[in-house]
Structures are given as structure tokens and as C-alpha cells.
Amino acid sequence: MPTIKDVAKLAGVSISTASYALNNVPNVHPETKERILNAAKALNYYPNGVARNLKTKRTGNIGVFVYGFSGPIFSDVLEGIRKKLQENDYNIIVSSGKSSSNLLRERQVDGAIIFDAELSDATLINIAKHGLPVFVLDRKLQGQNIFSSVIDNEGLVFKFIEKMIQKGYKDYAYLSGPEDAFNNNHRYDGFKQALETYGIRTHRYIKSDFTIQGGYLAGKAIVESKNPPRFIYCANDESAIGLMQALKEHHVQIPNDIAIAGFDNIYLGEYMSPKLTTIGINHVLWGTTVADALLKIIQNKETENFEHPEGSIIMRESC
Amino acid sequence: MPTIKDVAKLAGVSISTASYALNNVPNVHPETKERILNAAKALNYYPNGVARNLKTKRTGNIGVFVYGFSGPIFSDVLEGIRKKLQENDYNIIVSSGKSSSNLLRERQVDGAIIFDAELSDATLINIAKHGLPVFVLDRKLQGQNIFSSVIDNEGLVFKFIEKMIQKGYKDYAYLSGPEDAFNNNHRYDGFKQALETYGIRTHRYIKSDFTIQGGYLAGKAIVESKNPPRFIYCANDESAIGLMQALKEHHVQIPNDIAIAGFDNIYLGEYMSPKLTTIGINHVLWGTTVADALLKIIQNKETENFEHPEGSIIMRESC
DNA sequence: TTGTAAGCGTTATCAG
């Protein structure tokens, strides 16, 4: 593997001149520069990023740390982030599990976007304190160098359930996500408050886990119960899809027998029968917005006022 | 941000002794070691990975470079890779777009797994030649330090169509993926050859693009045509799902009016009505196998005989 | 316009 030393030698210049030429620093004689560039090409030279990073104390990498690689939301958010970072000549590094904290602590990234409930508040606060800006999604977190962006889960679900009550639905159930999930809890709060506000005193609570499989199993249990609820609000779209599938297998009519809605507005919702009513934000836009804010923070080292993403209700056929 | 120098100073030892202690090199007096470890904890010290990487000429990172972050296959393969790497104390770095080639060329990774048709053969061969082992998925590529792992697309589709012919289906169509996709072309070859082998001289070819949306649009066109085919083999499951949705909206019975099958065995296929018949491999296993092979190559610097993943036909309800 | 040399934070060789 050739180094800048080899390039310099071949071009007959010093290392620094080679460096200047390769980095387009203006004060290099055009002819010298050409010689150097030719040498680099001849040797198939490419600078060693690790060495550059050590010297410059920046890496040009932004870490995006996720809980797992699956899920239709991640992919959209990631795509938004990728686009924005690429425009600004930053690399996107997506990681998960133990690698995430390694990369963070070892400073192989200049900043991080966290989409992973497993990375504890304490860890993040600790890392951010050392000067690495951290953007947390879907979790509220305060601290030096820490920024967070959350969807208004509670408000959106409230508004939606309110709408359904006005439409005349009376008997509600909530199909939950994991009970330690920030967004599940806030969605449930919005759900409960809407019912309370409109004097609906009872509702059922069905435990699930945000997965298609989980929704499906819940659905099986529901059809076998004596009097199923008239409306099931699902904590996310994936569980709603599983639920729908189970109901359909038992010839339950949606929305006539049981109405359903979800949260997230995943792509697939539009390709179900009936099409899934849901609540959602523009995830790609969320990604670009967050990435943009993080870059501004890194570059100006100043806190920006960050706008949280705006959600909306997407009425389709399932209720 | 504290460095090893600060730790050494606080513990009253030299930098090298501090380094030994922090890296568990045996020849450090237990008491000294404890002092150093305490100092490190007190300062909240964590080694700078970039500096370590420069010195040791390894990063402990494996890059996984994908075309985009969406898609149910990616996520499973990635999860398999992640698991295996984590077991072996390597970090997984997933990237896409321009970042991929940056990270590769700048040597911020010790090896790479490529799942991205956009990274050209020439680029990969060039990088691998410099000593960085590269594992290419879903593409055949030869060269020093290059390894590839492919699914037997052709053989599997052949076997499947053969089965369908024996079942009695006569009038076939192929719903394609992008025409420059390696796997699409091989699947089509298998499809064609099976028909030819069994004397079925004609078939229809419907252009699509591997997406749900694409399958849906194709489905719309098919139901509006005069005599739709009796069997539509889809180049992947996602387009099959879109297709099914379009047919169902027009009350076409699957499989009674039109039978359908796909490729990939994505999770969702089981949650459709009817459940999707498909061909697939165990993607998580594929990921772990490839990661394992890559690690062996990195560690032993010797070429292993690599087993390609074995696929199977998953008969469900759609044909 | 070009060259010399220091230094980024580590690891690792070699003496002591």
C-alpha cells in the first residue's frame, strides 16, 4: 500500500509539497502539482484516512446507531440521513449492538444519531460530555451536547382517537408495543386521554410487541374471545398488519366488524386490503432534518433551535 | 478528552506502562496496574481508536456496503453478520453510497462485505489488490483477495418451475426485476430453461423492478389485459406482494384464477392471504456464514473453501 | 513555491 512518502519520492518533492498538492492547497506550482498527481495516479495512491483522522482530529464520519437493521422506518430515516450527509461530504456509518458504543467511545465518528433504546441515557450523556455531539431520536434527553428529536406521539394519537369517537366508535382496545418503549407509552397516553376526555370510561389493553408476528398472535386470541372490541388501535403499523391478517383468516370484516388503525405510515400499509389507516410523519424528511441539524452543530458548535417533525393522520380504509 | 498521557501522569507511571496495564499485558505489577486502572476510571479515559488503528494497522471494523437501507433481505443478512462480528470483537459498519468507497479506500475497515451493485467490479478489484479482503454477495467476481457468495438462483427457479409444470400449469409469465440485476437475470434464465426443457415454447415477460409498487402497477395492467397468464412467477417476493394486491383489488382469485410465486422468502410472505409460495435461503445464516469466512480470511490470510448458501422451495398457498 | 520538522495518541521495541 503506497503512502504519501512514496508519492513524494516518485515526484521528487518533499512530503509536505505532496500533501499540499493532493489537498488542493493553492500555493503549489502547477507543474509540480501535475507531477505529484501523476505520481499518485501511477502508484494508485489513496490517502490513509486513519492517519488523516488522527492528525486533523476529525473523521468525517457520522455514526447512526440503531437497535436492529430491520424495520421500514429505519430504512427511510437512514436514507434521509445518508442523502444529507453525502451532500456535505460526510460518511454515514450505521451500526448496532456493541459496535455502536465502541465506535462512539473510540471517537471514530464526529457525531452520532441514536435510534436505539439499548444505548442508555447515562452512556450517551457521558460520551456527549466529552465533546461529541449526539442526536437522540424518539427519546427525550437533556445534557451538554445532547439534542433530541421526538414525534408528538401523544398529541397525534389523541387527535386521531378524538376523530374516531366523533365518528361514532365506542368500544376501544389498545394493542401495545413493548412496555418499555418510549413511543409506545406516549401513544398509549394519548389514547387513554382521548377516551377519558370524551367520557369513555373503559377500554381493553392487549399486550404486544410492535411486530407482525405479535399482532398476528394477538389477533388469533381476539377472534377466539367472546366479544371482541369494535375498534383496535395498534401501537404501530406492523402489529396492525399482523392483526389484520389474523382477523381476515377468521373472516372478520374490516372495518365493518372490527376497525383498525396503526402508527408510522409504513409503505406497506397502502398495499393491504383494506388499506391501513394510520398516523405518520415523513421519515425521509425526518432523517434529513436531523442530519442537517447535527452537521450545523458540528460545524458551528452552536445549538440550533430544532423543529420536531410534524405528523399527520392518514385516513384510508381500515376504519 | 483525556489521553493515555493524562492517565500515566495521574498514576505516576510512564506512558508505556499505562499502555501495558490498559491492554492487560501480563508483565505489570498488580498494584501499579490497579493504580493505572483507577486513574483511567477517574479521568473517564477511553483509548482513542483512531490512534490505535494507525499504530496497529488494523481497525477492528468490517464494512458492509449496501445499495440502500431498505429491504427485508438486507436486514436479515445484516443481523447475521452483526452477530458473528460481535462474537469476534469486530465492529460492523454499514454504509451506502459514496461513503462506501470512501471508507474502503481510506482503509477505515479491515475487510468488506459488498451487497451493492453500484460498486463496480473494477473498484472492488482495485481495492482488494491493495490487500483488503472483499466478500461480494450476489455477484460473481474473481481476483486476488476477492471472494464471492451467490445463491443458485438459476437452479432453484428451474427446479421450482419444473414442479409447477408437473402440477399442470401451462401458461406462464415472468415478472422481472431490474434488467441489470445479476439475480434477476439468473432467475429468468432458470425460468426460461425449465419451460424449454418441458417443451413450453412461449411465455410472457413483464417488466418490473423488484418493488411492491412496481408489482402493483404490473398487476393493474395484467387485470386489464384480455387473457391474463395462468401463472406469474415473480423475480422477488416484494413485487409478488404488490402484484397480489392489485389482483385482489380486481377480485381475481389466487391461485384459482392466477397462481403466483416469488423469490426471497421474506417474512411478510407468511402474513399475506393467500400465503405466498416462494423460494428462499436462510438470510441470517447467510450473513453469519459470510462474516465467518471473511474473519477467517482476515485472520489466517488464507483462502477458505466457501460453501454457497443452500436454498429451498417454500410451498404455501399462492400456487 | 518548496522543504523541515513537530505532533496527533497510540503501540511496541529495547534498555535498564
Place this chain on the structure above:
DNA sequence: CTGATAACGCTTACAA
């Protein structure tokens, strides 16, 4: 068992 010191490959004052 511990400490100087060179080196990894690069950038960047500063000097020439």
C-alpha cells in the same frame, strides 16, 4: 517490572 523512544501516515506551522 518499568521507562525512553521510535514509529504509524498524515497535516501544518514555520523557515528557507
